[in-house]
Amino acid sequence: MNQVKIDFDRCKECGYCVNFCPKKILAIGSKINKRGYYPPVIDPIEECIACGTCAKVCPEAAIEVYKEI
Amino acid sequence: MGDKVFMQGNVALAESAIRAGCKYFFGYPITPSSEVPEYYARRAEEEGLVFVQGETETAVFNMIAGAAATGNRVMTATSGPGFSLGQEAMSFMAAAGLPAVVVEVMRPGPADGEILAAQGDYFQAVKGGGHGDYNTLVLAPCSVQEMCELIQESFELAEKYRNPVILLSDALLAKMRENVELPGRKEQNCDLSWALTGCAGRKHNVMTTCGDGSAQWEKYNLDLQEKFAKIKANEERWENYQTEDADIILVAYGSMARVAIGAMKLAREAGLKVGLVRPISLWPFPVKAFEGLGDKTFLVTELSAGQMVEDVKLTVPHKENVHFYGRLGGIVPTPKEIFEQIKKLGVK
Amino acid sequence: MKTIYKRPEVLTDAITTYCGGCGHGIVNKLIAELVDEMELREKGILVWPIGCSVYADKYYKMDAICALHGRAPALATGIKRCLPDKFVMVYQGDGDMVSEGMAEIMHAAVRAENFSVIFINNAIYGMTGGQMAPTTLLGQVTSTSPYGRTVPAAGYPVNMAEIMANMPGVCYSERVTVNTPQRITATKKALKKAFELQFENKGLSFVEVLSPCPTGWGQKPMDAMKWVDEKLIPIYPLGVFKSPEEVSAK
Numbered sequence: 001m002n003q004v005k006i007d008f009d010r011c012k013e014c015g016y017c018v019n020f021c022p023k024k025i026l027a028i029g030s031k032i033n034k035r036g037y038y039p040p041v042i043d044p045i046e047e048c049i050a051c052g053t054c055a056k057v058c059p060e061a062a063i064e065v066y067k068e069i
Numbered sequence: 070m071g072d073k074v075f076m077q078g079n080v081a082l083a084e085s086a087i088r089a090g091c092k093y094f095f096g097y098p099i100t101p102s103s104e105v106p107e108y109y110a111r112r113a114e115e116e117g118l119v120f121v122q123g124e125t126e127t128a129v130f131n132m133i134a135g136a137a138a139t140g141n142r143v144m145t146a147t148s149g150p151g152f153s154l155g156q157e158a159m160s161f162m163a164a165a166g167l168p169a170v171v172v173e174v175m176r177p178g179p180a181d182g183e184i185l186a187a188q189g190d191y192f193q194a195v196k197g198g199g200h201g202d203y204n205t206l207v208l209a210p211c212s213v214q215e216m217c218e219l220i221q222e223s224f225e226l227a228e229k230y231r232n233p234v235i236l237l238s239d240a241l242l243a244k245m246r247e248n249v250e251l252p253g254r255k256e257q258n259c260d261l262s263w264a265l266t267g268c269a270g271r272k273h274n275v276m277t278t279c280g281d282g283s284a285q286w287e288k289y290n291l292d293l294q295e296k297f298a299k300i301k302a303n304e305e306r307w308e309n310y311q312t313e314d315a316d317i318i319l320v321a322y323g324s325m326a327r328v329a330i331g332a333m334k335l336a337r338e339a340g341l342k343v344g345l346v347r348p349i350s351l352w353p354f355p356v357k358a359f360e361g362l363g364d365k366t367f368l369v370t371e372l373s374a375g376q377m378v379e380d381v382k383l384t385v386p387h388k389e390n391v392h393f394y395g396r397l398g399g400i401v402p403t404p405k406e407i408f409e410q411i412k413k414l415g416v417k
Numbered sequence: 418m419k420t421i422y423k424r425p426e427v428l429t430d431a432i433t434t435y436c437g438g439c440g441h442g443i444v445n446k447l448i449a450e451l452v453d454e455m456e457l458r459e460k461g462i463l464v465w466p467i468g469c470s471v472y473a474d475k476y477y478k479m480d481a482i483c484a485l486h487g488r489a490p491a492l493a494t495g496i497k498r499c500l501p502d503k504f505v506m507v508y509q510g511d512g513d514m515v516s517e518g519m520a521e522i523m524h525a526a527v528r529a530e531n532f533s534v535i536f537i538n539n540a541i542y543g544m545t546g547g548q549m550a551p552t553t554l555l556g557q558v559t560s561t562s563p564y565g566r567t568v569p570a571a572g573y574p575v576n577m578a579e580i581m582a583n584m585p586g587v588c589y590s591e592r593v594t595v596n597t598p599q600r601i602t603a604t605k606k607a608l609k610k611a612f613e614l615q616f617e618n619k620g621l622s623f624v625e626v627l628s629p630c631p632t633g634w635g636q637k638p639m640d641a642m643k644w645v646d647e648k649l650i651p652i653y654p655l656g657v658f659k660s661p662e663e664v665s666a667k
Contacts, residue, residue, distance in 0.1 A: 003418065012437030014631075014638040020598055037437065053598050055422035059442025060433060061449070065421035093499060119498050124524035128491035131484065131521075135464075135495025138482055143495070161485050265480040265496065267503050269459035275474045277483035279467070 002050035003066040004042050010062035011039035017054035017063060023047050026054060073250050078213045078242045079104035079146070081249050082172065085217035086144055087116055089224050089255045091170070093143040095121045095132035097151055100184045101240040102174040105146035126151035130158030130171075137167035137233075138276060140264030142224045142257055146172035149190050150181065153198065159233060160199030164278040164293060166263070168227030168234075172220070175239040177372075177399045185399030186241035186324050191376035194235050195352045202290060204297040206230070206304055207351040209237045211326040213247040219349075221252050228259040230300050237351060239372070241324040241401065300353060307355035308347045311337070312362055315344030317416050320369045320381050322348045324401065329370055331404025336411050343411060354380045366416050367391045370407055372399075425449035427458050431475045438638025440628025441470050441537060443595040447605045448506070448535070449477065451612055461504035464493045464532075467517075468510035469543040487518025490525035490534065497532045504615060505532040511552040512542045515575050519551075522577075529586030529620035533611040536577055536623065539630035540649060547633040551575045554652055559633075574652055578625040582658030588619035590659040594627035594650070596642040619661055627653055 011033060018026045018040050025048060029041040039062075042048060050067035076084070083105045086094075096106035109120045123129035129145050136143035147155065152173045162169055173194060177187035192198075194207050206226055210216035216238060223234040265274055280286030310330060312318055317336070321329035326347040336343035346362075348355045364386055369378040375393045382388035394410040396402050428449045435442045452458050458479045465473045467486035474481035484492040489507045497505045507525075514522050514536055522534065541559055542548040549562040552574050556565040578592040589611055593604040604626060611622035627649045629641035636644060 007424075010432055012435075014438030016438060016638065016642070019639050035432075050419075050421050052421040056598050056601055057443070059435065059437075059439055059446065061424045061428060061442075061446045064423050066418040067421050069419050093495075095495065121494065121498060121528070123491065123494075124520050124527070128488070128494075128521050128524065131488040131491035132495035132498075135482075135492040135497075136499050137495070138492075139462075139496055139499040141499045143499075157485055158488070165482075265462045265482060266500060267460040267462065268478075268480050273477075273479045273481070275481050277465075277471075277474050277481075279471045279483050281472070 001045060002048045002068050004045070004048055004054060005064040006039050007062040008039050009034045010060045011037055012060060013037035013039065014059060016057040016059070020053050020057045022051060022053060023049060073248065075246055076213065076249055077104060077246045078216060078238065078244065079174070080108050081213050081217050081251065082220050082238070083108035085220050085252055087112060087118065088252060089142065089221040090257050091142040091144050091224060092117065093119045093136045093141050094145065095123055095129045095136065095143070096145050097123050097126050097129050097147065099148045099151045101176055101243045102146040102148050102172065104243070105172065126154035127157070130155035133169040134158050134162050134165070134167050137162065137169040138165070138265045140261035140266065144170040144172065146174065148174045148176045149178045152190060152193065156193070156198035157200070159197070159205065160201050160203055161278060162233040163203035163205055164201070165276045166231035168231050170220070170223045170227055170234050170236065172236045172238060174243045175237065177397065183399040184240060186239040186401055187372045187399060188239060188323060188325060189373040189376070191351065191371070191373060194237050195354070203293065204300065204352055205233050205235050206300055207235045207237055208306070209322045209349060209351050210242065211323050211347065213242065213245070213249045216242055217249055217252055221255055224257070226304065228257070230296055231263070232296060232300065237323065239324050240399070304350055305353050305355040305357050306349035307358035308349060309358060310345040310347065312344035312346060314342050315365065316342045317366050317368060317411055317414060318362060319343060319345040319407070320348070320367055320377070321345065321371065322351065322377065325370055325372055328402060328404055328407060332407035332411060335404055335408040341411060348377070351377070354384065356384050359384050365390065366414055368411060368414060369393045370402070371395045372401065373397065425453045427452045427477050427479060429476055429478055433476060434472050435469060436632040438629060438631045438641060439469065440539060440595050440626065440630070443601060444535065444537060444604065444626055444628065445470070445473060445476060447601070447608055450605065451609055452477070452479065455609070455612060457504045457612065461506065462496055462500070464489045464496065464505065464507045466509040466513035468513050470508060470510065470537070471544065473508065487513050487516070488521055489513065490518060490521040490530070493532050494525060494528070494530050497530060501531070504612065507532055507534045508537070509534065510537045510543065511539065511550040515551040515577060526581055526584035526586045526621050531615055531618045531620065533615050533622045534624070535608065536625040537628045538577070538625055538653065539628040539633065541630055541633040543630050543633045554648060576653060578623065578658050581621070581623040587621045587623055587659060588661045589614050589622040591657045592625040592627065592653060592655050594645055594655060596629060596645040614661060
């Protein structure tokens with residue numbers, strides 16, 4: 001299973017990852033972080049193709065992507 | 070010591086700076102300082118120097134800040150109007166701990182003014198022309214010889230305290246030719262672990278003067294105040310002439326001190342016991358020079374409307390005993406003229 | 418597991434002070450990626466401006482200095498002239514470069530200083546709260562052009578990449594943006610080219626990045642990304658305005 005790690009407290013809820021994810025599997029979450037933002041959640045992770053677009057567009061380098069091989 | 074030569078002040082100063090290992094010069098032409106950049110440009114190839122003429126003094130003062138940040142000896146030379154443009158960077162260098170050396174060759178202000186000798190930039194240099202609480206060591210030679218020695222020391226003092234140093238010259242000292250024994254070569258030897266050189270083999274260095282909240286910035290300021298206090302405690306310099314038995318004491322620095330010495334001699338010949346206090350460090354003001362002089366009459370003479378006189382008044386026990394005589398516009402009074410002023414004080 | 422993307426090594430743990438969706442963040446990240454990939458950390462000095470990126474020295478484990486407003490190119494001149502074989506990067510916003518420091522950037526180009534300049538153009542003063550910048554568009558409302566920028570009051574927007582391209586001392590000048598994944602990749606390519614050129618001593622390398630400023634423009638981040646397309650790019654066209662191949666071809 002591919003992995004997308006989001007640094008919860010680094011996110012500022014800009015929504016770029018949500019918008020540019022080609023599979024549309026990112027959505028703003030419901031849990032609030034330390035700075036008052038709602039980081040995204042991935043659902044379903046199974047559809048993630050580990051393309052890394054979310055990490056590429058993130059202004060905070062808050063997302064890391066790992067591909068299962 | 071070096072060779073004996075008959076040399077112009079600006080040129081002797083530049084040669085002495087090169088011998089002190091100052092390989093980097095960033096400047097902008099302005100009378101009466103231009104021979105210094107010209108000399109650096111001429112000697113660049115032979116001595117492996119880097120000479121850059123900047124677009125403005127505003128830029129030049131930031132160039133020397135950058136060079137100083139790498140730990141290299143660096144200087145500029147300018148005059149009043151250019152020095153004014155450099156004040157933002159003076160505040161920056163004092164705060165960031167950047168040991169650049171600035172030669173300010175004073176000329177009559179304000180504004181464009183004239184190009185002969187003056188001392189009207191005393192406040193700007195001594196009290197700090199930039200923003201915020203900061204100080205810089207200000208050294209004022211009164212001869213080409215002393216200027217050559219002090220410029221070499223300026224680099225060591227800048228590095229010792231990691232603070233910019235101002236060498237305050239004027240058009241007379243800059244343009245006149247005198248016999249001078251040029252000082253020898255000096256090597257830089259001080260801790261440079263703080264410098265920006267690329268962090269291979271060490272923790273990275275960061276220099277920022279952007280505060281990170283008031284508490285942090287007060288702490289940063291208190292550290293700076295400690296630095297300035299050390300300079301103040303250690304670096305007072307002066308020379309007293311025949312002050313032990315004097316009834317009247319002249320106070321003058323730089324070119325004006327040489328005129329005062331002439332007046333002192335005329336007075337002595339006429340039976341008047343006159344002495345001279347010659348500040349060499351203008352910041353820190355040499356308070357110790359006045360200790361033990363007792364309750365005398367002081368005559369402060371400057372090529373200005375009166376600036377150092379205020380510091381003398383702050384220093385001596387009775388400021389009503391402090392008198393002033395100055396000339397403006399680039400007119401340098403003669404010893405006789407000062408002698409007349411001494412007599413006018415009517416001190417028997 | 419194969420790593421597709423990992424947070425760059427050179428970055429510290431600091432959380433940036435940029436607003437959510439700010440273009441500075443993306444460019445800062447690309448710089449960090451290149452520092453890692455090109456192994457610039459140990460031989461680099463970063464020169465930061467006064468503006469929203471004034472705290473960027475806290476985001477990198479490498480030597481850095483924060484210049485006075487507008488003075489970064491002059492400060493960098495002093496550094497690079499002393500350390501000609503080191504990597505020196507100047508990073509500036511539009512207020513810092515095109516207003517306060519216009520003389521400094523122009524003369525760094527005149528002198529063909531061998532460092533790389535990254536110019537973030539978001540058509541506004543961000544840090545001080547949304548005032549008009551020389552790059553503010555005609556008709557664009559800011560806190561100091563409340564009825565929209567007009568020519569009689571404040572003249573015309575400034576196209577720096579084209580100006581720099583006309584300076585003989587500039588070997589490379591390109592304008593890019595970061596409002597799509599593809600363009601972020603193109604931006605990284607441009608930055609990499611600029612960084613590489615620095616070691617060929619062919620003069621100043623210049624990359625202008627059109628950057629979304631959600632807070633300053635009063636928009637949501639994604640709307641700001643679209644605004645770059647709708648409003649900025651028509652005035653500030655993307656593209657390479659000078660490249661070394663041209664320089665050597667002359």
